[in-house]
Amino acid sequence: MKELFSMSLEEVINLSASSEPTPGGGSVSAICAAFAGSMAAMVCNLTIGKKKYKEVEERVMDLRDETMHLISEFKNLVYEDMAEFEKLMDTYKLPKSTPEEKEKRDAALEEALKGATETPLKVARGCLRLLRIVDELAPIGNKMAISDAGVAAYLAEGSLRAVLLNVDINIPSIRDKEYVRNVMKEKEQLIAEAQELKERSLGVVMERMG
Amino acid sequence: MKELFSMSLEEVINLSASSEPTPGGGSVSAICAAFAGSMAAMVCNLTIGKKKYKEVEERVMDLRDETMHLISEFKNLVYEDMAEFEKLMDTYKLPKSTPEEKEKRDAALEEALKGATETPLKVARGCLRLLRIVDELAPIGNKMAISDAGVAAYLAEGSLRAVLLNVDINIPSIRDKEYVRNVMKEKEQLIAEAQELKERSLGVVMERMG
Numbered sequence: 001m002k003e004l005f006s007m008s009l010e011e012v013i014n015l016s017a018s019s020e021p022t023p024g025g026g027s028v029s030a031i032c033a034a035f036a037g038s039m040a041a042m043v044c045n046l047t048i049g050k051k052k053y054k055e056v057e058e059r060v061m062d063l064r065d066e067t068m069h070l071i072s073e074f075k076n077l078v079y080e081d082m083a084e085f086e087k088l089m090d091t092y093k094l095p096k097s098t099p100e101e102k103e104k105r106d107a108a109l110e111e112a113l114k115g116a117t118e119t120p121l122k123v124a125r126g127c128l129r130l131l132r133i134v135d136e137l138a139p140i141g142n143k144m145a146i147s148d149a150g151v152a153a154y155l156a157e158g159s160l161r162a163v164l165l166n167v168d169i170n171i172p173s174i175r176d177k178e179y180v181r182n183v184m185k186e187k188e189q190l191i192a193e194a195q196e197l198k199e200r201s202l203g204v205v206m207e208r209m210g
Numbered sequence: 211m212k213e214l215f216s217m218s219l220e221e222v223i224n225l226s227a228s229s230e231p232t233p234g235g236g237s238v239s240a241i242c243a244a245f246a247g248s249m250a251a252m253v254c255n256l257t258i259g260k261k262k263y264k265e266v267e268e269r270v271m272d273l274r275d276e277t278m279h280l281i282s283e284f285k286n287l288v289y290e291d292m293a294e295f296e297k298l299m300d301t302y303k304l305p306k307s308t309p310e311e312k313e314k315r316d317a318a319l320e321e322a323l324k325g326a327t328e329t330p331l332k333v334a335r336g337c338l339r340l341l342r343i344v345d346e347l348a349p350i351g352n353k354m355a356i357s358d359a360g361v362a363a364y365l366a367e368g369s370l371r372a373v374l375l376n377v378d379i380n381i382p383s384i385r386d387k388e389y390v391r392n393v394m395k396e397k398e399q400l401i402a403e404a405q406e407l408k409e410r411s412l413g414v415v416m417e418r419m420g
Contacts, residue, residue, distance in 0.1 A: 005223075013245060016245065045227070045229035046229050158368020
């Protein structure tokens with residue numbers, strides 16, 4: 001497994017740009033989600049310890065801890081996404097000459113496809129949690145840095161939309177129709193809630209900036 | 211100057227999350243724009259050399275070169291953004307006790323504010339160029355990787371919206387009203403064109419995925 005987070009930023013971008021199969025879109029979306037989180041954490045850190053924001057300090061400390069936890073979750077999901085992708089590619093290579101082989105391959109494929117669907121869903125759920133944090137932070141965070149709460153909101157929503165494309169690729173090949181229905185329903189909810197939270201946060205950010 | 215691109219991805223995210231003033235939202239948006247570019251480049255690299263895509267190969271090679279050029283431009287803009295931010299912070303610290311000092315400070319501030327406005331504008335223009343590349347790539351790139359063209363589109367548009375918040379912060383303090391009018395007009399055009407390109411690319415991506 002490529003140790004992306006120990007590699008230099010330059011190397012990670014070049015590796016992503018290359019024809020290497022990983023990191024692909026799911027992992028890169030999760031990296032950008034971590035960067036979105038870093039902007040929310042920065043706003044928290046620039047609010048904590050400031051006299052003017054003493055009243056909200058305790059809550060902002062909690063929001064920072066939640067955000068840092070989310071960032072490390074995104075990092076784990078980058079590795080999980082690369083592992084799931086490799087597993088799926090290996091499964092496609094399984095033999096399918098006899099009916100027995102074909103049956104075994106189909107079952108393994110169904111499982112691998114679900115795995116490769118769950119990981120982007122987890123990233124998207126993380127982006128939504130981040131957007132909830134930003135929504136709470138936008139009205140109370142340090143006004144001097146509040147545009148960066150807006151940066152967090154835009155990048156988190158963009159990462160959520162991007163990572164869900166990796167659900168869209170796998171869904172048509174999954175046979176378990178109930179699973180597919182549930183995933184599609186959750187996907188629509190994630191998108192709708194993310195958009196609403198982004199717009200509300202940005203409204204507050206623009207007002208406090210103006 | 212922090213050599214962000216030589217630092218590990220982990221360190222860059224942690225530094226962004228800290229209360230250190232740089233990298234801030236402008237730089238982090240440019241980093242995500244570079245990651246968006248990496249996904250467009252990957253789609254090009256997975257298209258080039260494939261028999262099935264022989265007819266479009268030459269054009270895709272050009273698109274890849276343009277994309278790699280854009281990625282290195284985003285990298286330079288990350289450093290430029292940090293430098294402009296530091297310059298602006300230093301300018302705010304200039305003495306303003308006498309009318310002479312105040313006048314000198316005001317002039318230096320006007321210049322620093324314009325500098326800190328130009329850099330995010332350059333990043334946003336780069337995101338728009340990337341969206342034009344994705345728009346051209348979406349119908350001709352390797353179908354097997356086409357979801358990643360969609361990832362590029364979502365991340366590029368999110369980065370464009372995010373980075374333009376750094377225009378919004380500085381604009382109210384700039385005295386040159388003609389400059390402000392021109393910047394606001396360009397900003398609106400960038401946003402509108404980016405949204406249109408994103409939606410068109412995503413439409414093609416979804417169709418080719420389905």
